[in-house]
Amino acid sequence: MKDSDKKQGKSVVNDDVLTYCLRLGDNAMVTSQRLSEWVRNSPTIELDIAFANIALDHVGQARMLYSYAGELEGKGRDEDSMAFLRDEREFGNVLLAELPNGDFAKSVLRLFFYSAWVLPLYEGLNQSNDERLAAIAGKAVLEVRYQLKHSAEWVVRLGDGTEESHKRISDALIELWQFVGELFEADEVENRLADAGIGVDPTSLKGAWDNTINDVFARANLTRPDDDWHLTGGRSGQHTEHMGYLLAEMQVLQRTYPGCEW
Amino acid sequence: MTDEARIAELEKQFDDYVEADNKAEPKDWMPEKYRKTLIRQISQHAHSEIIGMQPEGNWLTRAPSLKRKAILLAKVQDEAGHGLYLYSAAETLGRSRDQLEDDLHQGKAKYSSIFNYPTLTWADVGAIGWLVDSAAILNQIPLCRCSYGPYARAMIRICKEESFHQRQGYEIMLVLNRGTDAQKQMAQDALNRWWWPSVQMFGPPDEASPNSSHTMKWRIKRFSNDELRQRFIDQAVPQADVLGLKIPDPDLKWNDDRQAYDFGAPDWDEFFAVVKGKGPMNKARLDHKVRVWDDGGWAREAAMAHAEKESARRASQKSAA
């Protein structure tokens, strides 16, 4: 290989890792934002604490991923520039993460779907050839394991609990199911990173996800819808109409008072 | 001995016991009035922690940096935890958490009036941490030595976290005052709005609060409202100087003889009006709490129904085996 090819190869990888970190960071950031909305609004004080705790873990993940992205980019952007000064079309989170909270059943089911996906994802990344990503994922695995357990327990409680709770979580299931398929889609960036042993092939996560869902649904008396048609677009920055409001709220101070320290 | 004489003797013994700085524990005999006073005080304190989540929670989704967002999430989470420790401490006195929460929802229980003011800008989050957590610490440090064991132990844990909150709030103000004119104005405006309600957090002036002699004797309260208020002001004035902020009290002046600051009288009419429900956010805070409680009823019921089904399933498995 010629030196210039090597160099070019390296910069493609660099750009890919940057994109990948931003996507992971955006998932964490947007999830944290939605979870924060529950704090002081949930059915018990214990749940307020759990939501705050999980939201806090996600802010921590976003900060590490955004900081790393900023370093890879090398243009002096820090974690806050990534969170507060990028536009909607630049956010690469999955659509599932940005949907409005709805009722407690919908939020718990969303967190469960997300956790059952992101846990094997971080477990895989923990083995990444990129040491920095591996370290970030290693820390996140412990946090996500807790949130998967917590959300799974609630899915079972609501599915098995009362007629009303069963109906609510069944309705949520129908609403959310169309956003699940996107989780397992791969694009060129993710394929290249998977080949390089840096990223995780999203299609490889489906088996673990199915096992988790099937096991918990059996205990929760829930049935998987058989329609696998799904919406997509998050990775390429084509979001739902909800996303703009989420960002408007989140970014308001940084946008209103540009260049300030807080 | 008549029952009355016996009770009088027990009360005398109890009073001497706690006055000598001994701790009363849940299983000990205690005067009914002591129990009631503590239930009222501890549950009010718990409710304050929980209602206090609302004004700060108002900024969770708008915190201006990821670091601030993380700190604020941790703080609101702490406050919820404080509420829970305190409910547990109150429960040891014989009133259940359900009853205590119900008292709040029915509007029968009070919480700190400071939370009946709105958080209008980001600087309010700083001002609350700096001033409100400061005032809370001054009120609470003596409670770490309170005669009722479970309350004292809860307070030790809580005070540690409150001092973090105080430092973090002050740091928000510090950064704002190093910033642009707009940020400085935001900080000054927050101080202007939060100063007097914070000064009032110690309760009415001593001459207008006749009930404290009992709580002093029982070692629930150790310092008078005015003593604590003076400490708060003496501590806050140099802190405001460092920030470069002006405390909105024209009568504030160092008194060399007293070695303390003289200060103006807060508007006590406003204070009592807010205590009685006429603050800007009284209705909103309580309505919010009640709405959230009602909205979450189905989920709490589901959790209970599931737990019952589970134990029934376990029981039938056992009998089948």
Ligand SMILES: [Fe+2]
């Ligand atoms: Fe607290």
Ligand SMILES: [Fe+2]
């Ligand atoms: Fe606090």
